[in-house]
Amino acid sequence: MSLKSKKAYRIAKYLLGKNETSQSEVSQQTGVAIGYVNEVIHQLADLDIVKVEYGNTRLLDYARLLDKISMDRPFKKLIAETIRLPTSTITDTENMINQYCFTKGIRYAFTGFSGLRNYYEYHISYPMVHVYIDDVDEIRSLEKGQGVIPVVILKPDRPDIFKESKEIQSVSVCEKIQIAIDLYSSGIGRDAAIQFYRNQLWRTVTS
Numbered sequence: 320m321s322l323k324s325k326k327a328y329r330i331a332k333y334l335l336g337k338n339e340t341s342q343s344e345v346s347q348q349t350g351v352a353i354g355y356v357n358e359v360i361h362q363l364a365d366l367d368i369v370k371v372e373y374g375n376t377r378l379l380d381y382a383r384l385l386d387k388i389s390m391d392r393p394f395k396k397l398i399a400e401t402i403r404l405p406t407s408t409i410t411d412t413e414n415m416i417n418q419y420c421f422t423k424g425i426r427y428a429f430t431g432f433s434g435l436r437n438y439y440e441y442h443i444s445y446p447m448v449h450v451y452i453d454d455v456d457e458i459r460s461l462e463k464g465q466g467v468i469p470v471v472i473l474k475p476d477r478p479d480i481f482k483e484s485k486e487i488q489s490v491s492v493c494e495k496i497q498i499a500i501d502l503y504s505s506g507i508g509r510d511a512a513i514q515f516y517r518n519q520l521w522r523t524v525t526s
Contacts, residue, residue: 331359332497335378339375345376368387400472404463409433409445419458427451427452431502431508432508433450448468448469452474
């Protein structure tokens, strides 16, 4: 069972967001047929990622679930291209993207470390900007430069990315679980993803 499909991915995200639930609740909240929910959850149970008992489904190992998502949905395949802008700092780079997309009416959502910093104070000087862009062709008109900050343009592979994104201080960012998934899958933010999930998400879903 691959978690790459939109339905399976939606189920996996829901389990990351609510670690104890029921199959009927997962079906109702994700809009996925309960038969398919049952199939995905039992496959995850076979991998010791979740435990099913007494009608409940409990997430046992969020790191292993993040790992399976990253294997089934390779982050590299989401990359449309990598560009550099005439900027010298992360902040200036993000601001330039934000202003350009706002002016052109392009849907976008920061993820990775650029998304993380809007939710969680993580003390690291991150090396690049990751952003989902709805119109990759339009973003190619953005002024290029020789800046030191690589901007990784990602293709949104599912509609939920923009549907669930948040606007925080006039900046569009992915929601928390999507950011944790992308950080983990990128290969450069696994420690940050685990720390973010453990401190901000696991604590919430188990309370």
